[in-house]
Amino acid sequence: MNDIPPTQPPDDDTVTTGIRSLRELIEVATGKTFEDKRPKEDAGLAESLPFPFLALVGQYEMKLALMLTLINPAVGGVLLIGPRGSGKTTAVRGLVDLMPPIDRSACFYGCLPEDIEAGGIDAVCPECAKKYALGDPLTRSDRIKLIELPLNAMLEDVVGGIDDRPAVSEHLRLKRGILARSDLNVLFVDEVNLLNDEITDAILDASASGVYTVRRGPMSATYRSRFSLVGSMNPEEGDLRPQIMDRFGLRIVVEGLSDPDQRLEAYRRTRAYLNNPRRMITEFAEASRIALEEITTAKTLLPNVLISDEVAHWGIRLIKELKIDSMRSEITLFEAARAYAAADGRTEVATSDLQELAPMALRLRRSEFMPKFIDSHVVEDDNIRSHFNQP
Ligand SMILES: [Zn+2]
Numbered sequence: 001m002n003d004i005p006p007t008q009p010p011d012d013d014t015v016t017t018g019i020r021s022l023r024e025l026i027e028v029a030t031g032k033t034f035e036d037k038r039p040k041e042d043a044g045l046a047e048s049l050p051f052p053f054l055a056l057v058g059q060y061e062m063k064l065a066l067m068l069t070l071i072n073p074a075v076g077g078v079l080l081i082g083p084r085g086s087g088k089t090t091a092v093r094g095l096v097d098l099m100p101p102i103d104r105s106a107c108f109y110g111c112l113p114e115d116i117e118a119g120g121i122d123a124v125c126p127e128c129a130k131k132y133a134l135g136d137p138l139t140r141s142d143r144i145k146l147i148e149l150p151l152n153a154m155l156e157d158v159v160g161g162i163d164d165r166p167a168v169s170e171h172l173r174l175k176r177g178i179l180a181r182s183d184l185n186v187l188f189v190d191e192v193n194l195l196n197d198e199i200t201d202a203i204l205d206a207s208a209s210g211v212y213t214v215r216r217g218p219m220s221a222t223y224r225s226r227f228s229l230v231g232s233m234n235p236e237e238g239d240l241r242p243q244i245m246d247r248f249g250l251r252i253v254v255e256g257l258s259d260p261d262q263r264l265e266a267y268r269r270t271r272a273y274l275n276n277p278r279r280m281i282t283e284f285a286e287a288s289r290i291a292l293e294e295i296t297t298a299k300t301l302l303p304n305v306l307i308s309d310e311v312a313h314w315g316i317r318l319i320k321e322l323k324i325d326s327m328r329s330e331i332t333l334f335e336a337a338r339a340y341a342a343a344d345g346r347t348e349v350a351t352s353d354l355q356e357l358a359p360m361a362l363r364l365r366r367s368e369f370m371p372k373f374i375d376s377h378v379v380e381d382d383n384i385r386s387h388f389n390q391p
Helices: 022-030 060-071 088-098 113-119 126-134 155-159 197-209 242-247 260-275 277-304 309-321 328-343 351-362 369-386
Strands: 078-081 101-105 139-143 146-148 160-163 173-176 186-189 211-216 219-224 228-233 250-253
Touching: 022 060, 022 277, 022 328, 060 078, 060 088, 060 228, 060 250, 060 277, 060 328, 060 351, 078 088, 088 146, 088 186, 088 228, 088 277, 113 126, 155 160, 155 197, 160 211, 173 219, 186 197, 197 211, 197 242, 250 351, 260 277, 277 328, 309 328, 309 351, 328 351
Parallel strands: 078 228, 078 250, 146 186, 186 228
Antiparallel strands: 101 139, 160 173, 211 219
């Protein structure tokens, strides 16, 4: 929980309206109504008081993308692209209210029952082996956390290093880095385009393989790093390397609100929050609780959500027609669609789900360079073959 810095006032006037839960957000398109009056519960907020996610005005795509990634981490993360003051950071920090529970290893070494199934009892630490033998669980239920990469983070903070606290014994301990602490959590990298290459590469490698190894002299340690990466960037402040851009599943272009009524509502909510954040949070506590419950339910349903060959072929045809090469396109599109169907209480993905999400999954993936490169490659191959039959 220490990973979330004290909340800053919203950096803009993009706060606001209307949407009070995940289902309601999804029902914006279908026009259904939804009501639920269940008792209030403690939202679990401690000293940090983020602006409530559901109090953000407008920004349908941004909210939907962030919620889908909570339901299904296989979506591959979210990149929020937009100018300063468009509410990107406020939205991400507000997600803490909506983080569903997951099963997490209860052990420092991260032992899991799957390890024993795959590698036998020696695959876990002695303590977990003992627990397993006694039939005690190796995991505990814990909510997903929001881990924020500090702007001034050094590579050692990110991957981990030597724990130099006064050692009880002569053995130095390897210290878990931000990537290891992000396992099964959401890692938020603000201004991802301004990060140095070394740190960016470390994050992307760990994110891609879900595991990484730190070596310091004779010591090494391998950590799990299965996290959802959420990045934000202001394109005015610099580009993102194409290979980094490719790693983000959903891409959201966050614009300022254009509707004057929404802007006014956003302004009012921002003022209300600045005057009394607790009151604002209390006002949205019930809606947040409902959204959390819906996300949790959708997450439970997700393993049963299927995508038929017919629907999948529709998606692949679209991606081919758009001349997008990256295989991550269909992974993101299909996984986001599965999460979307689950959120709607369905176990089958429809073509309309793909249509709803295609812009978010496929925009900014077309390369000007690749088709030209491939064409010239074909010309070269033809040229090589044209010499085969010459004497
Ligand atoms: Zn263990």
